[in-house]
Amino acid sequence: MIATLTDSRLVRGEPSEPSDVCDYISPTRLNTWLQCPLKFKLHYIDRLKEPTSPSLFLGKRVHDGLAFFYRHLQNGDHLSADDVSRHIVASWDEAVAADEMEFASCDDEATLKRQAIELIEAYLDMRNDNEGLPRAVQCPLESPLVDPDTGDQLGLTLFGFVDLILETPTGFAIVDFKTASRSSAPLEISHEVQLSCYAYAFRHVFGLAEQEVQIRSLIKTKTPKVETHRYSARSDVHFRRLFAVIRAYLNDLQANRFAYRPSWTCAMCNYRETECLQWLG
Numbered sequence: 017m018i019a020t021l022t023d024s025r026l027v028r029g030e031p032s033e034p035s036d037v038c039d040y041i042s043p044t045r046l047n048t049w050l051q052c053p054l055k056f057k058l059h060y061i062d063r064l065k066e067p068t069s070p071s072l073f074l075g076k077r078v079h080d081g082l083a084f085f086y087r088h089l090q091n092g093d094h095l096s097a098d099d100v101s102r103h104i105v106a107s108w109d110e111a112v113a114a115d116e117m118e119f120a121s122c123d124d125e126a127t128l129k130r131q132a133i134e135l136i137e138a139y140l141d142m143r144n145d146n147e148g149l150p151r152a153v154q155c156p157l158e159s160p161l162v163d164p165d166t167g168d169q170l171g172l173t174l175f176g177f178v179d180l181i182l183e184t185p186t187g188f189a190i191v192d193f194k195t196a197s198r199s200s201a202p203l204e205i206s207h208e209v210q211l212s213c214y215a216y217a218f219r220h221v222f223g224l225a226e227q228e229v230q231i232r233s234l235i236k237t238k239t240p241k242v243e244t245h246r247y248s249a250r251s252d253v254h255f256r257r258l259f260a261v262i263r264a265y266l267n268d269l270q271a272n273r274f275a276y277r278p279s280w281t282c283a284m285c286n287y288r289e290t291e292c293l294q295w296l297g
């Protein structure tokens with residue numbers, strides 16, 4: 017039986033805060049831990065607030081605009097790009113205040129707002145009306161974690177915060193939106209943990225396997241463009257690898273062991289010149 021938006025495991029909005037790291041696992045948490053365990057600890061355990069970067073803020077506004085479009089489409093209301101642009105403009109100031117955004121200048125803010133609108137316009141321009149019907153929009157799918165190999169209940173929940181689930185004549189597609197500064201090769205492994213989490217939670221809630229998973233990238237080039245990368249349904253191998261990661265993550269949590277992991281991503285880390293320098297192991 018197909019789940020609907022009223023299903024209790026389809027939860028609207030973020031899990032309520034404050035939330036202990038032992039309460040649930042999410043793809044974002046797993047990926048942050050994989051990137052750098054120390055950064056994970058500073059953000060999720062020590063709760064050291066990080067400022068929202070313009071790039072992150074832009075991504076959030078674009079996601080909000082796409083969710084606005086698809087939620088209306090769910091109700092049979094086909095909005096135009098102008099409708100969505102008006103929503104972005106109308107909700108902008110409230111979002112700036114909520115994220116405590118500080119722009120270097122009014123021009124910078126206006127440029128970012130225009131970029132969000134142009135990305136949405138490019139997306140809606142390339143969107144195919146036959147892509148399928150939206151069944152869930154920006155919605156966390158909740159699932160208990162049960163190791164597929166051993167049947168062990170891990171005793172905590174997975175929240176896969178999925179941007180869009182489309183029902184097509186041949187099955188369900190799980191879609192994740194990204195904003196990126198340039199085109200990139202469709203490297204499946206770089207999205208593997210996130211997509212495996214989504215598929216795992218989707219199967220629990222919807223009671224069937226997805227037909228495919230997609231990454232739709234909105235590229236912030238001078239003339240914005242959109243690239244869709246499609247990947248096949250997740251296999252047993254994907255889920256075995258996911259649970260190996262989850263077990264390693266839980267081991268670190270239980271041992272309170274969060275080593276730093278220097279890499280190229282340090283350039284974008286807010287803790288680089290402060291807490292990270294103080295870390296002594």
Ligand code: SF4
Pocket residue numbers: 051052054055276277278279281282285286287288292
């Ligand atoms: S600067 Fe690098 S090593 Fe240090 S916390 Fe950030 S990501 Fe980790």
